[in-house]
Amino acid sequence: MAPLLGNWDGDASPSSNSSNKDGNSLKSILYVDAYDSFSYNVVAMLEETLGVQVTVMTIDSDWPDGSMIEFLTHYEAIVLGPGPGNPNLPKDVGIMRDIWNMRDAELLPVFGICLGFQSLCLHHGVPIERLPYPLHGQVRHISTTSKDIFEGLSDVEVTLYHSLYANLDAVSRTRGLPSDDLDFLAWLPLEKGSGSVTQIPMAVAHRQKPFWGVQFHPESCKSEKEACKTLLLNWWRKALTFNKLVGRGGYAVLPETIITPHEDTKCFPEVAYEMLKWSSSTSSSSAYRSLKQGNLTAESISELFNKPGAPTVLFQSNGRYNIISVPSPGSWRFEFDVESQKLTMYQLSAGRKMVEDSLTVTQVWDALRYLMEMKKVNSGSTQVPFWGGFLGYFSYELGLACLPHPKGSTESTSSYENASRKSPTSENNPADVSLLWCERSIVIDHTTGNITVQSTCESDNLPCGWLDETLQLLQESAGTVQNNGSDDTQFLNSNLQDAQFTFPEEDTYKQQIHACQAELDAGESYELCLTSETSITLPIPTTTEGKAIFPWKLYKKLRKYNPAAFSAFADLGSAKIVSSSPECFLNWDRSSMLEMKPMKGTVRKTPDMTMEKAREILGTTKEMAENLMIADLIRHDLYGICGSGGVRVEKLLEVEDHGRVYQMITHVKGEVRSEQLRYAVRHMPQLKSSNMAVHGLTALQRCLPPGSMTGAPKERSCLHLRHIEARKRSVYSGVMGYLDLGGGGSFSVLIRTAFTRASDEDAGEQTHQTWRIGAGGAVTTLSTAEGEWQEMLTKLRTVCNVFTPSEPVA
Ligand SMILES: C=C(O[C@@H]1C=C(C(=O)O)C=C[C@H]1O)C(=O)O
Numbered sequence: 001m002a003p004l005l006g007n008w009d010g011d012a013s014p015s016s017n018s019s020n021k022d023g024n025s026l027k028s029i030l031y032v033d034a035y036d037s038f039s040y041n042v043v044a045m046l047e048e049t050l051g052v053q054v055t056v057m058t059i060d061s062d063w064p065d066g067s068m069i070e071f072l073t074h075y076e077a078i079v080l081g082p083g084p085g086n087p088n089l090p091k092d093v094g095i096m097r098d099i100w101n102m103r104d105a106e107l108l109p110v111f112g113i114c115l116g117f118q119s120l121c122l123h124h125g126v127p128i129e130r131l132p133y134p135l136h137g138q139v140r141h142i143s144t145t146s147k148d149i150f151e152g153l154s155d156v157e158v159t160l161y162h163s164l165y166a167n168l169d170a171v172s173r174t175r176g177l178p179s180d181d182l183d184f185l186a187w188l189p190l191e192k193g194s195g196s197v198t199q200i201p202m203a204v205a206h207r208q209k210p211f212w213g214v215q216f217h218p219e220s221c222k223s224e225k226e227a228c229k230t231l232l233l234n235w236w237r238k239a240l241t242f243n244k245l246v247g248r249g250g251y252a253v254l255p256e257t258i259i260t261p262h263e264d265t266k267c268f269p270e271v272a273y274e275m276l277k278w279s280s281s282t283s284s285s286s287a288y289r290s291l292k293q294g295n296l297t298a299e300s301i302s303e304l305f306n307k308p309g310a311p312t313v314l315f316q317s318n319g320r321y322n323i324i325s326v327p328s329p330g331s332w333r334f335e336f337d338v339e340s341q342k343l344t345m346y347q348l349s350a351g352r353k354m355v356e357d358s359l360t361v362t363q364v365w366d367a368l369r370y371l372m373e374m375k376k377v378n379s380g381s382t383q384v385p386f387w388g389g390f391l392g393y394f395s396y397e398l399g400l401a402c403l404p405h406p407k408g409s410t411e412s413t414s415s416y417e418n419a420s421r422k423s424p425t426s427e428n429n430p431a432d433v434s435l436l437w438c439e440r441s442i443v444i445d446h447t448t449g450n451i452t453v454q455s456t457c458e459s460d461n462l463p464c465g466w467l468d469e470t471l472q473l474l475q476e477s478a479g480t481v482q483n484n485g486s487d488d489t490q491f492l493n494s495n496l497q498d499a500q501f502t503f504p505e506e507d508t509y510k511q512q513i514h515a516c517q518a519e520l521d522a523g524e525s526y527e528l529c530l531t532s533e534t535s536i537t538l539p540i541p542t543t544t545e546g547k548a549i550f551p552w553k554l555y556k557k558l559r560k561y562n563p564a565a566f567s568a569f570a571d572l573g574s575a576k577i578v579s580s581s582p583e584c585f586l587n588w589d590r591s592s593m594l595e596m597k598p599m600k601g602t603v604r605k606t607p608d609m610t611m612e613k614a615r616e617i618l619g620t621t622k623e624m625a626e627n628l629m630i631a632d633l634i635r636h637d638l639y640g641i642c643g644s645g646g647v648r649v650e651k652l653l654e655v656e657d658h659g660r661v662y663q664m665i666t667h668v669k670g671e672v673r674s675e676q677l678r679y680a681v682r683h684m685p686q687l688k689s690s691n692m693a694v695h696g697l698t699a700l701q702r703c704l705p706p707g708s709m710t711g712a713p714k715e716r717s718c719l720h721l722r723h724i725e726a727r728k729r730s731v732y733s734g735v736m737g738y739l740d741l742g743g744g745g746s747f748s749v750l751i752r753t754a755f756t757r758a759s760d761e762d763a764g765e766q767t768h769q770t771w772r773i774g775a776g777g778a779v780t781t782l783s784t785a786e787g788e789w790q791e792m793l794t795k796l797r798t799v800c801n802v803f804t805p806s807e808p809v810a
């Protein structure tokens with residue numbers, strides 16, 4: 001065990017949370033989680049609206065001590081959450097089914113949401129069948145009976161995420177009457193293909209038992225907030241009245257706040273101590289010098305300090321800060337491969353020492369947290385978001401390995417094998433994590449025009465040391481204009497003229513879209529982000545220097561062709577990445593704020609496309625639904641880290657200009673408060689730390705892969721996407737950015753990106769290099785195969801076009 005390693009009990013013990021501010025003990029609700037991506041939104045809504053404390057239990061858990069009845073005596077009520085799949089399948093509802101079999105004397109109040117509602121209806125004789133068409137992310141008015149839990153609510157606007165429904169007509173056909181036990185309280189008019197309208201049940205109350213359910217999602221950010229609050233409070237009042245009547249309630253709060261069948265505990269990785277040793281020249285302060293940008297660009301600065309082919313990362317954050325890695329005697333980097341669980345550390349200076357170790361993914365995160373905590377930097381220029389630390393990326397497959405999977409899920413690494421066999425490039429995947437430890441760096445702030453040269457090595461701050469020398473060098477260079485554009489074009493053209501493109505096949509892609517829609521129809525997913533890969537094979541430049549510089553020149557071309565808020569370049573061992581991503585994944589500051597800005601909805605810029613028109617196109621039900629689902633998904637991701645009361649939506653479904661495309665964007669912020677229960681991290685071994693770097697890493701670990709690249713619910717959607725796409729996405733759909741020793745971090749989604757793996761081992765035999773570009777889009781039930789194919793091509797073009805020779809510069 002590492003000296004500082006403990007668990008959250010210290011700062012999040014229920015004793016500190018189990019009473020309200022008046023000292024009264026909080027009432028407890030059990031939430032049954034069906035591995036949905038909206039679960040923590042429901043938990044937060046319950047805690048924020050009812051002032052209760054919620055225990056989360058996944059559907060595949062065993063009842064503690066084997067006794068449901070005994071366990072439930074600790075709770076006032078149960079909420080059965082939404083989820084993927086079908087309540088007719090036991091594995092999709094798990095322990096939800098046990099609830100319906102309780103004897104009358106043991107009953108407690110239940111509230112089912114969507115899947116939970118369907119399970120309730122099914123158990124009481126109402127068949128659950130497919131809707132004529134799914135309703136995912138759609139905001140609709142429902143009419144209510146204005147009674148029971150809808151008292152005071154006659155017409156409510158709510159968000160729907162379902163493919164299945166309680167078919168009351170089927171009950172009438174077989175029994176002549178709707179289910180005798182159930183009283184239906186709300187309805188949605190649904191147009192059938194024939195133009196006729198049918199009423200779909202939206203809410204139910206049991207006539208004798210304390211069971212209620214709603215088919216819609218009251219926790220969605222587009223559901224009418226006040227009305228849904230009233231609904232919940234109405235239910236809670238009824239629940240408490242029931243408990244009073246039967247003499248239930250007032251029980252002690254259980255110590256558990258989350259119950260899953262998985263224990264996420266692995267011993268602390270020894271390699272973390274090695275990392276600490278390798279970072280010994282990094283001090284706890286970042287010294288700096290500043291100058292005006294003049295003619296200097298991120299590219300010209302990087303060229304001054306980074307030799308072609310040497311480990312280099314250049315990352316532009318939010319279109320404002322350019323962060324450039326600069327090598328130092330203490331530079332090192334590490335790589336991790338998910339499938340082989342191999343971690344390799346490389347020292348970059350004299351001797352090129354290498355260390356290998358075998359680690360689980362969880363241990364990699366533990367090592368990172370430990371190192372960031374131990375090497376905290378306390379001071380530096382307050383003008384820049386990075387003082388030193390790691391620059392690099394995490395792949396999509398690393399993200400998949402971080403997802404919690406249900407017990408017995410087929411989602412093991414072996415299912416990668418089938419997928420990878422079909423993909424010609426899969427053998428050639430870059431490492432899943434690659435991070436460069438940077439003591440020295442240069443940051444350009446494009447808003448102020450300031451450049452900050454900084455180092456965490458104490459000796460660099462001596463008079464005439466590295467900082468002074470570098471300042472002088474930059475000041476001298478700032479006046480000189482360097483323009484080797486025409487050389488670059490000639491060099492690239494000579495290499496690109498023989499490029500062979502392998503595009504996705506239109507028929508296959510369209511079939512995959514239909515395969516996605518079949519899963520949406522079945523209730524398996526609400527949205528699937530389908531992607532495909534284009535590969536470009538070209539001759540490797542014949543000279544060593546040409547080979548080393550090719551990725552860099554390609555990056556410079558891409559940056560001009562498709563300017564983006566998160567342009568980035570990485571040359572990390574065999575991984576070469578050129579990125580022009582417009583999408584922020586996760587940012588965090590040095591104190592407590594986390595933010596995510598997912599994108600969904602893309603319109604190509606053509607000469608007659610205006611912002612107005614783009615807004616109109618992106619204002620349709622289809623586009624809004626796509627974005628709303630991801631907005632709700634990332635609210636859940638952030639609630640899991642920040643806890644109830646800690647998340648707010650800053651922008652919802654807004655259209656922004658992103659160079660060659662218009663994109664719809666949502667902006668959600670969360671605040672990390674160590675005293676607050678945070679469900680997604682409850683069982684994780686953590687450093688007892690107020691260091692935001694540690695919480696940021698935990699947020700990364702818990703929020704990968706990016707929801708905008710998976711769809712919702714994340715876990716089930718990823719499972720289907722892997723089978724449908726039948727390839728590893730690798731760097732594409734991963735994230736790139738920095739981990740700042742001062743506590744902050746910023747990561748973009750690796751889209752609009754080309755990457756390759758250029759292995760040094762077989763360098764002699766290789767005559768060609770293969771670059772890969774992923775592109776795709778969210779498939780919903782409203783998607784058309786042609787529309788999605790065109791959208792994928794639009795995104796692909798933003799990068800693919802840099803692989804065609806350009807007009808020579810005059
Ligand atoms: C899948 C890609 O992009 C994602 C999908 C988007 C969409 O469906 O509109 C928009 C931005 C990204 O989250 C891609 O660029 O390849």
Ligand SMILES: NC(=O)CC[C@H](N)C(=O)O
Nearest residue numbers: 082083114115163164523
């Ligand atoms: N959101 C949900 O709970 C969905 C339930 C079910 N999978 C359906 O699609 O109908």
